[in-house]
Amino acid sequence: MSISFIDLAAQQRRIRAKIDAAIAAVLDSGAYVMGPQVREFEAKLAAFGQAKLALSCANGTDAIALPLMAWGVGPGDAVFCPSFTFAATPEVVPWVGATPVFVDVLADTFNLDPARLEAAIAGVKAKGELTPRVVIAVDLFGQPADYPAIKAICDREGLKLISDSAQGFGCTLGGKHPLHWADVATTSFFPAKPLGCYGDGGAVLTNDQDLWDLMDSFRVHGKAVAPDLVGRTFDHDTKYLNTRIGMNSRLDTIQAAILIEKLAIFQEEIDLRQVVADRYAEGLKGFVLATPKVIDGGVSVWAQYVIEHADRDGLAAHLKTQGIPTAVYYPVPMHVQAPYADFPRGAGGLPVTEAKAETVLALPMHPYLSKADQQRIIEAIRAFNG
Numbered sequence: 001m002s003i004s005f006i007d008l009a010a011q012q013r014r015i016r017a018k019i020d021a022a023i024a025a026v027l028d029s030g031a032y033v034m035g036p037q038v039r040e041f042e043a044k045l046a047a048f049g050q051a052k053l054a055l056s057c058a059n060g061t062d063a064i065a066l067p068l069m070a071w072g073v074g075p076g077d078a079v080f081c082p083s084f085t086f087a088a089t090p091e092v093v094p095w096v097g098a099t100p101v102f103v104d105v106l107a108d109t110f111n112l113d114p115a116r117l118e119a120a121i122a123g124v125k126a127k128g129e130l131t132p133r134v135v136i137a138v139d140l141f142g143q144p145a146d147y148p149a150i151k152a153i154c155d156r157e158g159l160k161l162i163s164d165s166a167q168g169f170g171c172t173l174g175g176k177h178p179l180h181w182a183d184v185a186t187t188s189f190f191p192a193k194p195l196g197c198y199g200d201g202g203a204v205l206t207n208d209q210d211l212w213d214l215m216d217s218f219r220v221h222g223k224a225v226a227p228d229l230v231g232r233t234f235d236h237d238t239k240y241l242n243t244r245i246g247m248n249s250r251l252d253t254i255q256a257a258i259l260i261e262k263l264a265i266f267q268e269e270i271d272l273r274q275v276v277a278d279r280y281a282e283g284l285k286g287f288v289l290a291t292p293k294v295i296d297g298g299v300s301v302w303a304q305y306v307i308e309h310a311d312r313d314g315l316a317a318h319l320k321t322q323g324i325p326t327a328v329y330y331p332v333p334m335h336v337q338a339p340y341a342d343f344p345r346g347a348g349g350l351p352v353t354e355a356k357a358e359t360v361l362a363l364p365m366h367p368y369l370s371k372a373d374q375q376r377i378i379e380a381i382r383a384f385n386g
């Protein structure tokens with residue numbers, strides 16, 4: 001029998017009655033866009049992420065774009081980010097006319113290397129063509145980046161810090177969520193994410209009310225928001241007073257209603273994922289090149305459980321014959337993808353990123369992975385080696 005890579009059905013069986021009731025309530029209300037569940041979910045999400053405020057939007061990609069737009073990042077600006085990430089991270093940078101600068105990652109955590117970041121910033125400053133503005137740290141595979149080190153660099157250089165926590169929402173470092181260090185933390189509710197909905201969705205967490213207001217404007221076609229109305233009266237819907245060029249990026253009320261139910265069991269699911277991760281670490285020790293290393297003091301939400309193997313493709317093929325699905329995140333780093341190949345790279349290039357792309361393999365991971373199924377996976381990997 002084959003094993004699921006991510007078993008969304010198991011979670012749904014658990015909370016189906018609540019989800020059905022939540023969806024029915026939205027259908028009955030007719031408030032399909034920006035209904036009361038959207039604000040309720042934003043408040044609950046902010047509380048979970050130790051934030052004052054959360055702004056929901058249409059997906060985790062827009063969630064990264066919104067703060068860039070609100071900060072006025074644009075042509076001539078450099079935005080530093082890893083290349084070992086999903087396309088969405090660098091993609092939004094050229095959207096606003098700015099330039100992504102690719103920075104290598106640490107070999108053990110796969111997250112942004114603070115020393116390489118410093119070198120990349122120094123390189124951009126020395127060249128003098130771009131102005132360093134923003135760093136996007138990614139909580140890859142679910143674990144927090146090295147925020148204390150990255151934040152210190154951002155403070156020294158006067159840069160904004162975005163935590164792209166699409167994979168890591170819920171992760172902590174020393175008990176603190178990434179927003180403790182970042183100006184904003186963004187996330188995705190794509191169904192396969194640890195906190196996913198039944199479609200697309202995303203959010204930005206921040207402690208800054210002015211920034212929240214600006215992003216609220218950008219997510220609804222640049223509508224006028226409170227600060228725009230100071231000293232003037234407008235007696236119509238503020239959606240029809242457009243004070244900037246924005247976009248349409250709202251979280252559907254139905255998705256917010258679903259997410260309220262999913263958030264209620266999220267912490268428990270994070271704990272269950274940790275049990276699965278511990279079982280893998282124990283069972284695979286010595287049988288693969290590396291099992292995941294989490295930063296000291298860090299708690300991962302285990303969006304992915306990524307091992308390294310010298311014969312990664314051979315192992316994946318072997319597991320497939322046993323009905324065990326795997327995935328490679330990411331086989332082609334962003335800095336070598338054709339549309340991104342001409343963007344600058346930090347000094348020294350990205351040798352770690354390029355090496356990792358050859359060895360990483362994600363194993364089935366979800367909170368409801370049974371001990372028996374997991375044992376089958378572990379034994380199949382051990383057999384491949386032996």
Ligand SMILES: Cc1ncc(COP(=O)(O)O)c(C=O)c1O
Pocket residue numbers: 059060061062085086088089138164166167187188189190200201202
């Ligand atoms: C690291 C990272 N950033 C951003 C995103 C974008 O999220 P979405 O697919 O909701 O636009 C994703 C997810 O797919 C991701 O993995």
